[in-house]
Amino acid sequence: MTMVRDKATTAGAASKARLRLWIRLLKAQRRVEAELRERLRTEYGSTLPRFDVLSALHRSKAGLRMSELSDVLMVSNGNVTGIVDRLVEDGTVVREPVDGDRRAMRVRLTDTGRSHFRELAAEHEDWVSGLFAMFDECEAEELASKLHAVTETSGREGETGK
Amino acid sequence: MTMVRDKATTAGAASKARLRLWIRLLKAQRRVEAELRERLRTEYGSTLPRFDVLSALHRSKAGLRMSELSDVLMVSNGNVTGIVDRLVEDGTVVREPVDGDRRAMRVRLTDTGRSHFRELAAEHEDWVSGLFAMFDECEAEELASKLHAVTETSGREGETGK
DNA sequence: CCTGGATATTTTAAGCTTGAAATAAATTTG
DNA sequence: CAAATTTATTTCAAGCTTAAAATATCCAGG
Numbered sequence: 001m002t003m004v005r006d007k008a009t010t011a012g013a014a015s016k017a018r019l020r021l022w023i024r025l026l027k028a029q030r031r032v033e034a035e036l037r038e039r040l041r042t043e044y045g046s047t048l049p050r051f052d053v054l055s056a057l058h059r060s061k062a063g064l065r066m067s068e069l070s071d072v073l074m075v076s077n078g079n080v081t082g083i084v085d086r087l088v089e090d091g092t093v094v095r096e097p098v099d100g101d102r103r104a105m106r107v108r109l110t111d112t113g114r115s116h117f118r119e120l121a122a123e124h125e126d127w128v129s130g131l132f133a134m135f136d137e138c139e140a141e142e143l144a145s146k147l148h149a150v151t152e153t154s155g156r157e158g159e160t161g162k
Numbered sequence: 163m164t165m166v167r168d169k170a171t172t173a174g175a176a177s178k179a180r181l182r183l184w185i186r187l188l189k190a191q192r193r194v195e196a197e198l199r200e201r202l203r204t205e206y207g208s209t210l211p212r213f214d215v216l217s218a219l220h221r222s223k224a225g226l227r228m229s230e231l232s233d234v235l236m237v238s239n240g241n242v243t244g245i246v247d248r249l250v251e252d253g254t255v256v257r258e259p260v261d262g263d264r265r266a267m268r269v270r271l272t273d274t275g276r277s278h279f280r281e282l283a284a285e286h287e288d289w290v291s292g293l294f295a296m297f298d299e300c301e302a303e304e305l306a307s308k309l310h311a312v313t314e315t316s317g318r319e320g321e322t323g324k
Numbered sequence: 325c326c327t328g329g330a331t332a333t334t335t336t337a338a339g340c341t342t343g344a345a346a347t348a349a350a351t352t353t354g
Numbered sequence: 355c356a357a358a359t360t361t362a363t364t365t366c367a368a369g370c371t372t373a374a375a376a377t378a379t380c381c382a383g384g
Contacts, residue, residue, distance in 0.1 A: 014299035015291040021306040022194065022290045028312035029191040030236050032184065037372085049340060067362060074192050079341055081364055086339080103349045103362040128184045129177040134311045137176035143308060144183040149296045150190035199342085211370060229332060238372050243334055245370080265332040265379045 032131050039127055044120060049075075049083050051124065054109065054117040057093060063108030065098065092116055194293050201289055206282060211237075211245050213286065216271065216279040219255060225270030227260065254278055 033048065040046045056072045057064060064072070070080045084107055087093040092113030098104040109117065132140060195210065202208045218234045219226060226234070232242045246269055249255040254275030260266040271279065294302060 014302065015287055017299045017302040017306070018291045018294040018297060019287050021294055021297065021302040021309075024306045024309040024313070025187065025191055025194075027236075028309045029187055031313050032187075034236070041373090047339075065362075066364090074189075074196070075340090076342055077363065078343080078365075082340075101350075101362080103347095105363070125177055125181050129180045132180040132183055132312065134315050135180060135183065135308075137179045139308075140176065140179040140183040143305070144179070144186045146297075146301075146305060147183075147186040147190045150294065151186070151193050153296050203343090209369075227332075228334090237370090239333065240335075240373085241371055248369080260332095263332080263380075265377095267333070 032128070035131055036124070036127055039123075040120075043123070046120070049079075050087060051120060053080070053083050053087060054092065054113065055121065057107060057109045058114065058117050058121070063096075063106045065104050065106055067104075069107060087113070194290070197293055198286070198289055201285075202282075205285070208282070211241075212249060213282060215242070215245050215249060216254065216275065217283065219269060219271045220276065220279050220283070225258075225268045227266050227268055229266075231269060249275075 037048050040048060040051060052073055053069065056069060066080055066084070067077060069084070070077045073080070084093060084095065088095060091110060093107050093109055095105045095107055098106050135143065199210050202210060202213060214235055215231065218231060228242055228246070229239065231246070232239045235242070246255060246257065250257060253272060255269050255271055257267045257269055260268050297305065
């Protein structure tokens with residue numbers, strides 16, 4: 001007796017598989033993030049959001065405006081304000097006026113901030129590499145490329161409607 | 163001229179590939195989470211953490227203790243307290259004493275909460291399925307199974323040391 | 325029984341996060 | 355040029371999150 005699933009059942013099964021995928025993705029993300037957060041905290045008295053800001057600034061030679069920062073990091077404008085406030089307090093970044101636009105602010109790494117970040121970043125890469133050690137280079141690339149589709153697929157297309 | 167990479171270079175490349183994988187994973191997670199959060203908020207006036215708690219309670223017929231809840235969800239004890247407080251306020255869950263242990267509290271869905279959650283869960287599955295529509299059932303399962311390794315691999319083994 | 329840890333939960337302080345409202349400056353347009 | 359709109363940022367209120375301290379209860383050994 002051959003098993004035949006109709007369209008609805010097939011769609012339902014795919015939907016359940018995708019849900020499981022989402023749960024796993026979330027679980028993996030939480031596991032890794034918890035580990036990184038813990039190490040940043042205990043070994044450097046820092047946090048992931050701070051690290052993310054420094055990382056974005058490090059990639060950009062000339063510094064970034066508040067809104068560019070919030071775009072790159074995909075977090076809200078108001079959020080960035082608070083994190084940058086704290087980074088300014090401990091001297092890792094500076095806010096400087098943008099000439100030609102008195103509304104805007106450019107945020108840049110200080111020299112201290114830059115060298116501080118370099119140290120952090122090297123460790124961070126090792127931590128991540130350790131946490132994903134079950135994947136070799138090839139597998140990691142393959143997975144990364146597949147996950148890319150999630151972010152690059154535009155908004156609402158491919159809606160299932162169950 | 164054949165390209166030959168020594169051990170260190172190979173390890174470095176794998177490390178970089180894993181780092182890219184992590185960035186992609188994080189980006190995908192944020193993208194999906196932002197979408198789900200937004201829809202829960204605008205269409206149901208709810209939040210992801212609330213949904214997660216309801217989901218865990220729904221799976222468990224008899225309800226869960228606060229600490230079981232915080233284990234399942236992988237969030238801190240104190241965190242659960244606050245979320246459950248709010249769920250109690252709007253009548254979706256109840257806290258009841260555990261007999262035999264006056265320290266513990268069992269949290270359970272109310273009837274309202276249960277039917278409320280069922281509605282949410284169906285929508286949620288559709289949303290997720292839509293967001294992962296680029297993967298068919300088979301691919302979704304394959305990816306999920308690979309990601310499983312991240313969570314199931316015990317703590318510190320496979321450290322790279324770059 | 326009672327004392328000293330172990331366990332379950334809450335409280336607290338600090339920081340992260342969001343969406344919306346408020347400011348302020350730039351740009352467009354009548 | 356002035357009014358209206360847009361853009362860049364901050365402020366605000368509410369909620370999420372954590373780690374650590376505080377409470378309260380349980381359990382085991384003496």
